[in-house]
Amino acid sequence: MSGPLSGIKVIEIAGIGPGPFCAMMLADMGADVLRVDRAASVRDEMPDRPSPDLLNRGRRSVGVDLKHPEGVATILRLVDQADVLMEGFRPGVMERLGLGPDVCMERNPGLVYGRMTGFGQEGPMSQAAGHDINYIAMAGALGHIGRKGEKPLPPLNLVGDFGGGGMFLAFGIAAALVERASSGKGQVVDTAMVDGAAVLMTMMHSFRQLGGWSDERGTNLLDTGAHFYDTYETKDGEFVSIGSIEPQFYAELLRLTGLEGEELPHQMDSLHWESMRDRLTAIFKAKTRDEWNAIMEGTDVCYAPVLNIGEAYEHPHNKHRGTFVESGGFMQPAPAPRFSRTPGSIDRPSPHAGQDTDESLVSWGLTSEDVKKLRELGAIK
Numbered sequence: 001m002s003g004p005l006s007g008i009k010v011i012e013i014a015g016i017g018p019g020p021f022c023a024m025m026l027a028d029m030g031a032d033v034l035r036v037d038r039a040a041s042v043r044d045e046m047p048d049r050p051s052p053d054l055l056n057r058g059r060r061s062v063g064v065d066l067k068h069p070e071g072v073a074t075i076l077r078l079v080d081q082a083d084v085l086m087e088g089f090r091p092g093v094m095e096r097l098g099l100g101p102d103v104c105m106e107r108n109p110g111l112v113y114g115r116m117t118g119f120g121q122e123g124p125m126s127q128a129a130g131h132d133i134n135y136i137a138m139a140g141a142l143g144h145i146g147r148k149g150e151k152p153l154p155p156l157n158l159v160g161d162f163g164g165g166g167m168f169l170a171f172g173i174a175a176a177l178v179e180r181a182s183s184g185k186g187q188v189v190d191t192a193m194v195d196g197a198a199v200l201m202t203m204m205h206s207f208r209q210l211g212g213w214s215d216e217r218g219t220n221l222l223d224t225g226a227h228f229y230d231t232y233e234t235k236d237g238e239f240v241s242i243g244s245i246e247p248q249f250y251a252e253l254l255r256l257t258g259l260e261g262e263e264l265p266h267q268m269d270s271l272h273w274e275s276m277r278d279r280l281t282a283i284f285k286a287k288t289r290d291e292w293n294a295i296m297e298g299t300d301v302c303y304a305p306v307l308n309i310g311e312a313y314e315h316p317h318n319k320h321r322g323t324f325v326e327s328g329g330f331m332q333p334a335p336a337p338r339f340s341r342t343p344g345s346i347d348r349p350s351p352h353a354g355q356d357t358d359e360s361l362v363s364w365g366l367t368s369e370d371v372k373k374l375r376e377l378g379a380i381k
Contacts, residue, residue: 003030003335003344008083008177009364011036011075012059013066013099014353015088017132017157018165018193019116020055022086025170027058028335028344031084034360035351036075039065039381042354050328050349057327057346062361063354063381070379072098078364079104079111084173086114091121101188111186112176116169118160120192132160132193139164139197144204148218148225164196219270221245227277228253228267231306232284239306240284240292252300257283354381 008031012023020035027033035056042063065071076099079085085104087094094100094115101113118135119125125138136142136159137152146153172189180186207213207220219225228244244253250267254260257280265272284292289305296303307315313324313331325334328349335344357380361371374380 002342003028004339004342005174006030006342008032009081010034010084010086011078011082013085013087013089013094014038014061015116017055017088018161018169019086019088020053021162021166022114022116022169022173023059024055024057025166026084026173028346030342030344030347033059034078034364035059035061036064036066037061037353039063039068039071039354039378042357042381043352046352046355050330051352052330053350054330054332056350057332058348059351060348060356060360061351061353062357064357065379065381066097066099068377068379070374070377074361074366074374074379075099076104076107077366079108081365082108082111083177084112084114086116086169086173088116091117091126105186105188109185110180112173112180112189113186114169114173114176114189114191116165116191116193118165118193120195121190132157135160135164135193136197139194139201141197141201143215144201144217144220144223146217146223148216150218152217159200160193160197163200164198165191165193168196168199225270225273227273227280230277230280232281234284234289234292235286236288236290238289240289240296241304241306242280243302245302249300249302256295256299256301259283357381 005026008026010023010026010031010033012019012033012035014020014035014037023033023035064074066075087099095102101115104113105111115121117126118130119128119138133142133154136154139160141159142152142154145155169189169191172191176187176189204213208215213220217223222229224230228242228250231239231241233239242253244250247267251260254264259279265276287295292303293305297305305311312318318324322334324331325346326332327346330349332346335346338344358368358371361374361380362368371380
């Protein structure tokens with residue numbers, strides 16, 4: 001493990017979506033992440049190939065019964081030597097299991113205790129169930145994603161789960177580890193996906209304060225209101241993306257679409273955005289995506305073809321940079337960001353639940369006899 005977090009030991013209490021994504025990011029950066037899966041999810045016989053659940057890459061998995069007192073005691077033994085514990089249950093669940101921050105940090109005052117929820121550890125909605133779509137709706141993000149006159153369009157689960165959740169938890173954990181280096185003390189990191197999604201909208205709040213943002217969806221500079229920041233269908237039914245915001249980039253768009261020299265409305269005259277969109281729609285529809293690639297790719301138009309996942313694997317730029325790599329027999333995004341001295345890496349493929357129970361517990365300080373006894377008691381699997 002050569003990444004910038006090499007030497008950091010992390011306990012991940014298994015969850016879904018944003019929690020595993022955060023743990024993946026930490027593992028990609030070299031942290032020794034031990035995933036604690038439910039004993040009930042462990043198969044009696046392990047498959048002979050890695051798990052296709054790519055969010056679990058780079059770490060080992062132990063199967064532990066957290067409702068068994070010896071299972072809880074085992075986690076607390078691991079906490080004694082951990083730098084980080086991260087969990088994604090509803091508020092109060094870890095406390096009821098006997099693994100809350102007060103208990104863990106009394107044993108290990110330097111522990112960074114990362115918590116992931118949708119609505120936060122407190123507040124009127126803190127106990128409510130939800131998913132990405134609900135969190136970004138409450139944060140004021142979803143209401144601005146979509147075209148004019150159409151209903152809001154969920155951007156997969158990228159903004160709440162992974163942007164506002166997993167990445168913010170990873171950032172919070174890293175920041176707490178930096179602070180611990182000077183204070184010697186751990187702390188709780190309360191990551192709420194509503195909070196994170198709200199922070200991601202900061203620039204739009206600035207536009208609104210400056211009077212340059214309408215609350216009407218699909219009428220603004222970056223929400224498909226502007227004809228020069230949108231996608232267009234091509235002759236072969238594919239799509240291309242245009243982001244010609246700056247005047248010099250817009251001038252290049254006009255030149256390469258054949259509109260240069262015509263008497264056109266000012267770029268920022270929003271009263272004419274729809275009519276200009278109609279003109280560009282017809283122009284882009286006249287050629288295939290490959291033909292437009294040959295004309296615009298690599299220019300200052302701010303242009304890129306709209307690719308699906310399989311096409312993204314094969315794009316020459318992505319292949320040159322190694323943006324996607326094969327690991328464990330599966331193509332997947334490579335670790336990011338990149339470091340000049342301590343590069344991240346995928347050190348192991350995704351495990352199946354409980355695949356590494358014996359090996360991992362022994363490497364974290366338990367004896368073979370301890371492991372045997374815990375198995376007999378049903379506390380691990």
